[in-house]
Amino acid sequence: MNRVYNFSAGPSMLPMPVLERAAAEMICYGESGMSVMEMSHRSPDYEAIINDAEKMLRELMQIPENYKVLFLQGGASTQFAAVPLNLIGRTGKADYVVSGQFSGKAFKEAQKMGYDVKCVATTKEDNFDHIPALSREMFREDASYVHICYNNTIYGTKYAEIPDTGDIPLVADMSSCILSEPVDVSRFGVIYAGAQKNMAPAGLTLVIVREDLLEYADPAMPTMLEWKTMAENSSMYNTPPCYCIYVAKLVYEWLLSIGGLAEMKARNEKKAALLYDYLDAQSYYIAPVKKGSRSMMNVTFVTGDAELDKKFAKEAGAAGMKNLKGHRSVGGMRASIYNAMPYEGVEALVAFMKKFAAENPKA
Numbered sequence: 410m411n412r413v414y415n416f417s418a419g420p421s422m423l424p425m426p427v428l429e430r431a432a433a434e435m436i437c438y439g440e441s442g443m444s445v446m447e448m449s450h451r452s453p454d455y456e457a458i459i460n461d462a463e464k465m466l467r468e469l470m471q472i473p474e475n476y477k478v479l480f481l482q483g484g485a486s487t488q489f490a491a492v493p494l495n496l497i498g499r500t501g502k503a504d505y506v507v508s509g510q511f512s513g514k515a516f517k518e519a520q521k522m523g524y525d526v527k528c529v530a531t532t533k534e535d536n537f538d539h540i541p542a543l544s545r546e547m548f549r550e551d552a553s554y555v556h557i558c559y560n561n562t563i564y565g566t567k568y569a570e571i572p573d574t575g576d577i578p579l580v581a582d583m584s585s586c587i588l589s590e591p592v593d594v595s596r597f598g599v600i601y602a603g604a605q606k607n608m609a610p611a612g613l614t615l616v617i618v619r620e621d622l623l624e625y626a627d628p629a630m631p632t633m634l635e636w637k638t639m640a641e642n643s644s645m646y647n648t649p650p651c652y653c654i655y656v657a658k659l660v661y662e663w664l665l666s667i668g669g670l671a672e673m674k675a676r677n678e679k680k681a682a683l684l685y686d687y688l689d690a691q692s693y694y695i696a697p698v699k700k701g702s703r704s705m706m707n708v709t710f711v712t713g714d715a716e717l718d719k720k721f722a723k724e725a726g727a728a729g730m731k732n733l734k735g736h737r738s739v740g741g742m743r744a745s746i747y748n749a750m751p752y753e754g755v756e757a758l759v760a761f762m763k764k765f766a767a768e769n770p771k772a
């Protein structure tokens with residue numbers, strides 16, 4: 410077996426102990442005589458899995474009692490539509506911060522449905538190289554919610570702090586930073602995340618929603634998008650993404666076993682610092698993101714020469730460091746160093762960066 414360091418932005422690496430456990434239980438789960446993939450979602454074995462998953466996630470994230478945890482399908486992109494459909498009924502309007510591609514898509518989706526949505530801030534004119542400065546006065550007082558993307562996967566930016574929206578519920582897409590550090594859930598009305606970056610295989614979408622926000626859904630909306638229906642049925646209105654939830658449970662177990670999100674944050678900070686400190690100490694590579702907005706999960710850099718960037722990604726791949734090519738819309742390089750990326754992977758990357766710079770002087 411020859412495992413590589415996989416720097417993919419998503420789907421991405423899973424912790425080795427999780428893969429090993431899933432492999433060991435693949436054909437026969439416990440005493441059940443079957444794989445989790447073959448199990449009825451209404452069976453006692455499976456009910457224990459999904460209940461444990463929720464319990465562990467609540468413990469990890471310290472999710473308050475008055476929040477519901479939903480395990481859904483459809484990816485984060487489906488939530489771009491579900492968010493307005495579930496919440497706009499509060500006041501009829503909503504505010505968006507556009508800090509990158511995914512928040513832009515979320516904004517457009519709400520606009521497409523004909524709602525009164527406003528982009529209150531964007532850093533588009535700066536190529537999304539930082540998170541816009543936000544203050545409470547920028548939001549419409551009667552907005553149903555304010556939507557942000559907490560970590561911008563493509564550009565490699567992240568909010569340094571949770572924006573203050575006063576009494577307006579804050580909705581955050583946390584697809585690429587969920588479980589990377591402790592967050593104060595009570596500061597948010599809704600947190601959602603596609604699982605495939607930092608939590609589980611693709612196919613599972615997590616929604617954490619404050620209970621009082623379940624009352625504003627448009628009655629004509631599709632049942633499958635209605636959080637209230639999903640909450641009332643404990644995510645079992647229809648067949649949930651059973652196997653993904655099982656793997657998510659293994660990931661939660663792993664996180665608890667290493668000491669929870671505080672320990673995970675310490676490890677992630679150490680990995681990110683290794684890479685950013687190197688980037689700051691040399692001039693061959695350029696890190697385009699402004700310092701106060703740097704992501705701990707997705708680190709972007711360029712050589713300034715598109716041909717060299719291409720060569721970098723190719724040679725890194727041959728050296729066992731895969732998927733370092735930046736997003737197709739921005740080019741350059743991106744190292745996604747999610748929870749499952751070991752420190753050694755980042756050490757190997759920095760060593761490779763030094764070697765590449767020495768071997769490929771710029772004209």
Ligand SMILES: *Cc1c(COP(=O)(O)O)cnc(C)c1O
Nearest residue numbers: 484485486511562582584585603
């Ligand atoms: C990957 C990603 C998405 C899209 O997720 P899907 O599950 O593919 O729909 C949305 N938002 C962010 C922040 C992402 O990183």
